[in-house]
Amino acid sequence: MKKIxxxxxxxxxxxxxxxxxxxxxxxxxxxxxxxxGLKILREEIINLVILDVWLPNMGGMDVLKIIKDEHPGIEVxxxxxxxxxxxxVKSVKLGAYDFLEKPLSLDKMVNLINNALTLESLKSExxxxxxSLFMEDEMIGKSPELDAIRERIRQSAASDAKVLITxxxxxxxxxxxxxxxxxxxxxxxxxxxxxxAAIPDTLIESELFGHEKGSFTGAVARRxxxxxxxxxxxxxxxxxxxxxxxAQAKVLRVIQEMTFERIGGEQTIQxxxxxxxxxxxDILQEIKDGKFREDLYFRLNVVPVHVPRLSERAVDxxxxxxxxxxxxxPPGEVNSRKISPEGMAxxxxxxxxxxIRELKNFVERINIMSDEEVISRETVExxxxxxxxxxxxxxxNLNIYDSMKLSEARDAFELELLSRRLxxxxxxxxxxxxxxxxxxxxxxxxxxxxxxxxRK
Ligand SMILES: Nc1ncnc2c1ncn2[C@@H]1O[C@H](COP(=O)(O)OP(=O)(O)OP(=O)(O)O)[C@@H](O)[C@H]1O
Ligand SMILES: [Mg+2]
Numbered sequence: 001m002k003k004i005x006x007x008x009x010x011x012x013x014x015x016x017x018x019x020x021x022x023x024x025x026x027x028x029x030x031x032x033x034x035x036x037g038l039k040i041l042r043e044e045i046i047n048l049v050i051l052d053v054w055l056p057n058m059g060g061m062d063v064l065k066i067i068k069d070e071h072p073g074i075e076v077x078x079x080x081x082x083x084x085x086x087x088x089v090k091s092v093k094l095g096a097y098d099f100l101e102k103p104l105s106l107d108k109m110v111n112l113i114n115n116a117l118t119l120e121s122l123k124s125e126x127x128x129x130x131x132s133l134f135m136e137d138e139m140i141g142k143s144p145e146l147d148a149i150r151e152r153i154r155q156s157a158a159s160d161a162k163v164l165i166t167x168x169x170x171x172x173x174x175x176x177x178x179x180x181x182x183x184x185x186x187x188x189x190x191x192x193x194x195x196x197a198a199i200p201d202t203l204i205e206s207e208l209f210g211h212e213k214g215s216f217t218g219a220v221a222r223r224x225x226x227x228x229x230x231x232x233x234x235x236x237x238x239x240x241x242x243x244x245x246x247a248q249a250k251v252l253r254v255i256q257e258m259t260f261e262r263i264g265g266e267q268t269i270q271x272x273x274x275x276x277x278x279x280x281x282d283i284l285q286e287i288k289d290g291k292f293r294e295d296l297y298f299r300l301n302v303v304p305v306h307v308p309r310l311s312e313r314a315v316d317x318x319x320x321x322x323x324x325x326x327x328x329x330p331p332g333e334v335n336s337r338k339i340s341p342e343g344m345a346x347x348x349x350x351x352x353x354x355x356i357r358e359l360k361n362f363v364e365r366i367n368i369m370s371d372e373e374v375i376s377r378e379t380v381e382x383x384x385x386x387x388x389x390x391x392x393x394x395x396x397n398l399n400i401y402d403s404m405k406l407s408e409a410r411d412a413f414e415l416e417l418l419s420r421r422l423x424x425x426x427x428x429x430x431x432x433x434x435x436x437x438x439x440x441x442x443x444x445x446x447x448x449x450x451x452x453x454x455r456k
Contacts, residue, residue, distance in 0.1 A: 002117055003027035003045060007037035007063065008052040008079070013104075017050060020109055026117075034058035034066075041071055047120050048113065053080040053087050053099075061087060061094065068095040073123050075116040079104065137360075139172070139179060140323045141316035145308045149176060156303040157183035162255075164240075164300045165278040167307030170357030173278040174238065176305055181234040186274055190233035194226045196247075197239035204247045206263050209254070215264020227260065227271050234274045240300065241279040241286050245293065252296045275300065310355045317348060320356060324363035337367065341404070342377035349389040415450045418443075427454045 004026050006017045014030050021028045029044060031037035034055050040046065049067060053060040060078065067076055078099035080088035088099035097116045100108060139150070156163055157180050165173045174193075181191045199207050206216075210225030226235060237243075243251070254260045259270045277300045286292035310317065321344075325336040339347065352358055362383060370379050381388045401409040418436075425432040433440040447454060 001025075001027050002047040003029060004048045004050060004113065005029045005031065005037060005040055005044075005046045006050045007031045007034065007055065007060075008050075009033060009054075009056055010052075013052070013079075013102075016104065017109075020106060021113065024110060024113065026113075034060070034063035037063060038066055038070075041067065041074070046071075046074060048116050049074060049076045050113075051076050051078055051096075053078050053084045053091065061091060064091055064094055064096060073120065075120050077112050077116055136178065137175060137327075138323070139175060140320050141313065142319065143313035143316045145313045146316060149305060149307065152303065152305050153180050153183060156180060158185065160274045161302045162274075162300050163276045163303045163305060164283075164297075165276065165305045165307060166283060167278075167280065168309050168355055169280050170355035171307040171309060172356050173280070173307055174236070176307060177234075177236045177238075177276045177278060180276060181236075181274075184234070184274065186233050190230060191236065192226050192230035192233060193236045193238060195238045197242035201244045201247070204243060205250055208247070208251065209260050209262055210265075211263035212265040215262075219264070222262070225262065227254065227258075227273060228262075228269060230273045231271045232273075234276060237275065237277040237300075239279060240277040241281040241283055241292050245291070248293045248296050252293060252299060255299060310352045310359065314348065317352075317359075318344070320359055321347065321363060324360050325367070328364045328367040330367050337373055337375060339375045339380070340377060343375050343380040346377060346380045346384065346389060350384060350387065351389070411450070414446065415452070418446055418450065419452055422447075422452065422454065429454075 004021050006014055006021070006028065008014050008017070009032050011032075014032075018028050018030060029040050029046065031040055034057060037049070037051070041049070051060055051063060051067075055063065064076055064078070067074060075097040076091075076095070078088050078091045078096045079102060080099055081102050085101065088096075088101070091099060097119065098112055100112060139146070153176065163177070163180060165176050167173050178191060181187060194207065196204065206219070206223065206225065208225045208227055210223050210228055211219045213219060213222045237251075255275060258273060259268050261268055283292055283297060287294050287297060310320075321339065322336075325339070329336045354361075366375055366379060366383055369383070372379055401412070404412065418432075421436060422432050425435065429443055430440050433443040436443065446452075
C-alpha cells in the first residue's frame with residue numbers, strides 16, 4: 001500500500017488532505033513542520049510527499065531540497081497560497097512534481113496524486129531493474145578450496161580481525177572481502193574501498209586520512225579520508241602491496257591505535273574501522289625485495305585467505321559457466337542457453353589466466369554476440385581466438401562427460417566401446433561378445449539400441 005506524507009502547519013488543511021488521501025485508498029502520515037516531516041521520511045517508507053510551501057521553522061523550499069537530496073526517488077507535490085505562487089513555480093525547477101494553489105480543488109488534487117505515484121512506481125521499478133543487473137555475484141563453487149574459503153569467511157566475519165586476501169587477478173578477492181563485510185556485525189554500515197594501485201603516491205595519504213583546506217596546493221576544501229568515511233564499517237585496502245613505503249609506514253602507525261590527523265590538521269580523529277586488505281602480488285617476495293614492510297604484513301595478515309586460480313579448482317568451472325549463462329540471458333529470452341559438449345571440452349581445457357573475471361566476460365560476450373541456442377564448438381573457438389587450446393581426442397572424450405547425466409555418460413561410453421570392439425573383430429558378433437564377456441544376444445540388443453551399423 002502506498003503511503004503519502006502530508007507536511008502542513010495548518011491542522012485544517014492536514015485533515016482535508018488526509019480525508020482525500022485515505023478515500024483514495026492510500027496510507028497517510030502527517031507532519032506539522034519540516035523537521036518532523038524529514039524525520040518521518042528517514043524512518044518510514046513514503047511514496048509521495050505533499051508539502052506546503054510556507055512553513056514555520058524551516059521553509060518549504062529548504063525542505064524540498066533536502067527531500068530531493070536524501071530521497072531522490074520520492075515525488076513531491078507543493079501546495080501554495082496565491083501570495084507564494086512564484087515560489088511554487090520555482091519549486092518545480094527544484095524537482096517538485098507539480099504544485100497546486102489554495103483553495104485546493106479536490107479533483108485536481110486526486111489527479112495529481114495518482115499521476116505522481118505512477119511516476120514514482122516507474123522510477124522505482126527502473127531502479128530495481130538496474131540494481132538487479134549490477135547485482136553482486138553470489139559465491140559459486142563446490143570445490144574443497146572454495147569451501148575452505150567459505151569456512152574462513154564464516155569464522156572471521158564475526159570478529160574484527162584483520163584479513164589479508166591473496167590471489168591472482170580476477171580470482172574473486174573483492175568478492176571475498178564484501179562477503180566478510182556482509183556476514184559481519186558491520187553489515188549495515190559502509191564498505192569503503194581504496195584501490196591503492198590507482199592512486200598516485202603523492203595523493204595516497206590525503207586519500208586515506210583526508211586533509212584540511214589549504215594544507216597543500218590543490219587542497220581547496222577540507223576533505224575526509226577513507227579511514228574517516230569507513231567509520232563503523234569496513235575499509236578494504238585493495239592492491240595493498242602497491243602502496244609506497246612511506247604510505248605503508250603511515251598506515252602501520254594508524255592501524256595500531258586507529259587514530260590520526262588529517263593532513264595539515266591538529267585534531268586527532270579516532271575511528272572504529274575493520275580492515276581487510278588484498279593483493280595479487282607475491283607478498284613474501286615483495287618483503288624480500290624490500291618493497292613491503294614486514295611489520296605491516298604481520299599486522300594485516302591476522303587471518304590469511306588465499307583464493308586459488310580457477311585452473312586449480314576445475315570442478316567449479318561448469319558451475320560458474322551455468323551461473324553466468326543464467327545471468328546473461330539475452331534480453332527477450334527466457335531460458336538460458338547451453339554450451340555444447342564439444343564447446344565445454346574446449347572451455348575446460350583452456351587455462352583461464354584471467355580467472356573468473358575472464359570467464360564472466362567471455363560468457364557475457366557469447367550471449368550478446370552469438371544467437372545459437374546451443375553454443376557450438378566453432379563459436380567457442382571463435383571467441384577464444386588464438387587462445388583456443390589444443391584438445392586431444394582423448395581429452396575431448398573425457399571432457400564431454402562433464403556436462404552429462406550419469407545415464408547419458410554411460411550410454412555414450414558404451415556406444416564408443418562397442419563400436420571400437422566390433423570394428424576390431426570385423427563385426428563378428430560371437431567373437432566380439434566373447435571378448436567383452438557378454439552373451440551374443442545381449443550384444444545384439446545393444447547394437448539395436450544404439451543403432452550401430454554392423455554391415456561393412
Ligand atoms: N566464486 C565466484 N562466483 C561467482 N562470481 C565470482 C566468483 N568469484 C569471482 N566472481 C566474479 O568475478 C569477477 C572478478 O572478481 P573480483 O573482482 O572479486 O576479483 P579480484 O580477485 O578482486 O580481481 P583483481 O585482482 O583483478 O582485482 C567479479 O565480477 C566477481 O563478482
Ligand atoms: Mg580486485
